[in-house]
Amino acid sequence: MKTLIRDLLSSEKDAADEFPELLVGERGPYLVTALWAILVAAVVFLLLMLDTPMQTPGRLYVTVGVALLAVGAQLVYRYRGVIPALRLLAIGGWLLVTVSGFVTEGVRSSILVAYPLILIVAGWMLGTRYCLGLLGASCVALVVLAASQQTGLKDVSLSLSPIMVAFVHVMVLVISAILTVYLLKLFRERYAEMRRLNSEIEVHLKAVERREGFLRTLLDNFPFMVWLKDEEGRYLAVNQAFLDGFGWPSAETVVGKTDLDIAVSNLAGKYRAGGLAVFSSSTSKPVEELIEMGGRWRWCETSKSPVLVDGKVIGMVGYARDITDRKAAEEEIAESRNLFRAIVDTVPVRVFWKDRNLCYLGCNEAFARDAGKAHPKDVIGKDDYQLSWADQAPSYRSVDLAVMESGSPRLSFEAARPTPKGEMRSLRMSMVPLRNQEDDIIGVLGMYEDITDEKLAAAEAKRAHQIP
Structure with a gap:
């Protein structure tokens, strides 16, 4: 409870400043979609309400206010950004509900629904400060409305005492604020943990990329062809000498393919059979053989060795060294x-x-x-x-x-x-x-x-x- 009270009283950064990409999207597409939906709904409701028994001054004021608020938030978002638009929505929505209560309805069930929703949205989108600020303003507004109704300054018929209604509203608001802050606290903890894990993952990925870069540099600096295959005979990696020897533009054009895909038809079967022999025997196989490379026949000293993990063959590594000059x-x-x-x-x-x-x-x-x-x-x-x-x-x-x-x-x-x-x-x-x-x-x-x-x-x- 002490921690919760400290969270309620502490001044924290805006939630949207901490994780806007999660709450409103990197460029605010969710906010824009919501504003358009609110605007369209307000206009449709206004058109349906005209010349019907539902057409009352209070409803007209609220509907027009919602439409204007949606348009204003769109403009603010376009010229100032996401966070100012969210602030306008939270504060403007609260003012719209409050003014509507003073002008027309007083302390009614609509306020009981609207205020908590505004508190939750403001706390979630903007942070604890806005949630607590609007909580205080809402409590003051409810007390003033209840007092005006209790003293007869505002004539609104209620089945319960205005003070009792205001007390219920305040309790609902306080509970809503507590839940909002508590959920925000949990969310921040989870988000901080997620960011920590993401940071560790990024560090590990960078380390893996560096190691891959070192291995790639090492492989490419070998003066002979080197390749790695999986247990199905598919190429997993080749070095630059391999690409140059066989005339392939990049490793991406070879990785994932087998000898049947990249070698001439009368030799592909021979190469594949040699690889299968290594897999079946689990032993190295050095040999001198003629290989067709880029339209030329070259003598190569080839060695193929199985890659073992826990005694199981999971692939094969091989190298081929051009020994044509040596043979000559x-x-x-x-x-x-x-x-x-x-x-x-x-x-x-x-x-x-x-x-x-x-x-x-x-x-x-x-x-x-x-x-x-x-x-x-x-x-x-x-x-x-x-x-x-x-x-x-x-x-x-x-x-x-x-x-x-x-x-x-x-x-x-x-x-x-x-x-x-x-x-x-x-x-x-x-x-x-x-x-x-x-x-x-x-x-x-x-x-x-x-x-x-x-x-x-x-x-x-x-x-x-x-x-x-």
Whole structure:
């Protein structure tokens, strides 16, 4: 009760100043509609009342007053705004009822209805101050009317004492004012809570928008295509690289569509099947594939991974990186490697190369056969101690180390090497240091040819020449 009395006596802001968009609309359309309805009703009532038993001075005054009040409020609203128009309606309506009571009816039931309605509307639309102000003015008017009737200054026949009627009216007004203020208090509390919640929602929405902006910037700065799909295969988000790659103007033209909607018909089924495989297996699926992008075929490294929440697949995230240039470079390297291998395997000499630890990095097929291996890859990673000439390994390695330490080649020197069958063969060898692009020595390159038959032939010729 103390709180209610404090609310009754406190001076507060106009309710319409606090929440006009709820009470009268942002531009007052509800007020305008109500004023037109009041004006039309007053004019129609006036026309129907003319030349009938209902045509009394009091009713004529009230009807004309209502019409003029509606017109005046329309004009005030147009030139001054919503709040001044509401004030005119509240105060003007109260004056119209009060003057009508003094001029014609006195304290009657019509005032008992009109005053509370005016108090409620004024309190609701304008605030507690106007409600309490009109309450006080109404009580004074009722007392004056009752006193004038009681003293005979105004001759109005009533079944009850004018003082009793006035007392009833005042009590109704007080109760109406109390209810109005109480309801306004509840409304303000609810409205304040609603505004607080709206403010929190706006803060959260702005935070979400910022996060979405950050994520969008992050996605758009990836140098490859990124997309997100739901469990039905519909696109939820794509980045700028995706749009540029497939020639779509904006993300809005892709979001909500499936591969069947945006891809060429002969590839859409393939893309969709790949996505369904990810959903069914719940595992990532990296693959290299040819993709038609903007009328061009490009090699892409694609990876699709399921999005899991509580162990349930709710979507899929994927990326595709254009590796066309890399594939072309790999093919070029492969061609160069094949050409190099063909040349090395074709030359009529044995070729090999080692790293600084004197482990074999590669050789040709002829060298592999000399080492007792079926293929050059069987030699890679081994050293001389692991091959058929293990007994001669120290002498071979000393030559290799000397070439690497000096940085100078050693050309056309002879050496002996056993075959896997144990036969000793004569070799003419050359060793040169291997250098990288920085001119650092990283190993040694060697080559040799078997000159055993050549030496045997030379020895035979020499013996034949010495025979008389």
